[in-house]
Amino acid sequence: MPKEALLVRTLVELADSLVDDFDVVELLSLLADRCVEVLGVSAAGVMLAAPEGDLRVVASSSEAMRVVELFELQSDEGPCLDCYRGGEALLNEHLMAADGRWPRFAPVALDAGFRTVYALPMRLRGAVIGAINLFATGEDSLSAEDVMAGQALADVATIAILQQRVASESRVLIDQLNTALTSRVVIEQAKGVLAERAGLSMESAFEAMRHFARDRNLHLAYVARGVVDRTLAPGALSTPRPLRPS
């Protein structure tokens, strides 16, 4: 299959798996396999930053120990870690000429038969969430088109991970959204009640509730609810605050 058709097919496959609830590791494994096919490299791996900030390998085109080990090594040093930290692609890094840049990683990679390594960042807004790592046995450089194709695959993987994160947390997020909206509605209603009863502007009504809540260590939404259901008299809010050292 021509390279371009292969890339299009891959992007479509990846996008397809976004539609329903999908297994993100399965998706990223597919991505790693396609990187090998589309870009003509020997091995590919997807590294994501763990919450603690170190890189973990989540998918690899090969389960061979020598390859997996290379990805694992890079939680400490290596082109993928450099790419992740710097947020820039590392292209065509010839390991023979690495000059002690990666003293632990480079010899192991050369031993495994690889000569060239590439890393493409997975960017989300300003942040980098991981990187795609590619290994080749030759010393050919990737063409500009190949780099663009690789970055397109990395971008789709990034969107996939983001949409998956949202989907997996959707129950909680929907509850949070509804709670936030409901509290805001009650606060606005309470401003209205207080503005009318105490003859205040909306701003002063809000300030009065905020001071009252802060001085008594209460949630603003709780105070607002009291104002709205009349369990808290407007007079209570305008009484002087508890004494403080002046």
Place this chain on the structure above:
Amino acid sequence: MVGARLLRILSRLEAGGTRPGPARLCEVCAEVMVMTGAGIMLMSGDVARGSICSSNRVSALIEDLQYTLGEGPCVDAYQQDEPVCEPDLADPGEPRWVAFTPRAVEAGARAVFGFPLRVGAARIGALNLYRDRPGPLDDDQHADALVLAGVAARAVLGMQAEAAPGMLGAELEAGSDFRFVVHQASGMVSAQLEVSVGEALIRLRAYAFAHDRPLGAVAQDVVARRLRLSHDPAPGQEQ
């Protein structure tokens, strides 16, 4: 193919950054669907909460009408959990939305479509689409709208994901109209008439409907103390 559709939509959105804001979301919805306008309404517990974006003035009005009147394509799409299409609003097959329809037509909408915003089994609102000439959606557009609604729903939750507890996401807060003034006015009317805030809102809606005015404008007048509703549900008094 769903994947190709989604990819096309995501790459359009991506032109506005990996995480587009509400405004870009609405623009892309209108562009992809070849509609005159698009908007996104959030709802919960069968109540419209407000609009997070609308691509033009008419689209905003269509959302405002549904918010004021409690009826229309988005309200139905959300409540029935399925797409609601009215390809000819001026000459509908079966009359529906008695209060909404004449006002929407007058504003320039000739076809309206509502698609529920779903994430998994949950619904959070509806996608609002309108066109200034009549005509149904073709199969392609219908399929696009389903994908768009899914993308929009996830994007909205993505905007909420970074919010502090109890707060709205910053992007949602900034670009949206959650009609806070309406709730302030409900509070004032509730105090004036000694009724619950729920009943106060019903009174405000009735007043807006009877005087053929947007609920938001009536609420503004109440908050500015230019208008006091009377105990008699009908008229209300200008101050």
